[in-house]
Amino acid sequence: MVQRTAIILVGGEARRAGGREKYFFSYRGETFIDRLVTALSKVADEIIVVARDPEQCARFLHIGGVAIVPDIRTGIGPIGGIHAGVLQARGDLVFIAACDMPCINPAVVELLFSLIDTCDAAIPAWDENRLEPLHAVYRRTALLAYLRDHTSLSLRDMVRSIRARYIPVGLLRPMDPDLSTFTNINDLETLRRINHGHTEE
16 A cells, blocks of 8 residues: 655756756765665655656666656646646655766655644744755645646745645754755766765755
8 A cells, every 4th residue: 555655756847957867866876866765765665756757758768666746737847746746646645856966865754754643734944034945845635735726936935825834853863863864966967976975955
């Protein structure tokens, strides 16, 4: 029985990464997408990769044990990928991740799953204005209800429209002292830096 789903959003245009596809960047000898699938398979019952179109989907067919689906509502950013992934998901709880976060820590994700309690989401928060909506756990039914008739494409508006529990990132440090799970690789310079042993929050 599927109780937990992990959704990986890979559909971005990679404009800030020199036009290269970030999910095939390598960190410590593995591609980002392989690292994400390995990490999330430890805490989720199914993994869904959401790409922008069928052509991009074909680039992931070599990955075993995952479902690969294209955006249904195209050209609207991450919320379009979330929509396609949630429609495919079978788990009651859904962890959503961006493809440019190769250091995701399964223990942190496990804790987020446990902290959602009766809320609609468990969202890591650096402070009241800095949230991590693409490293968070959501209740599938709440997302389906919101996405049915939303008008905003903002992830912040989505989060504010559901009963979210905000998790101070300090609570995650026992599992991940440097909070490297949130390392986001937006450009080639950051990639070079983390491959030489440095991470940034």
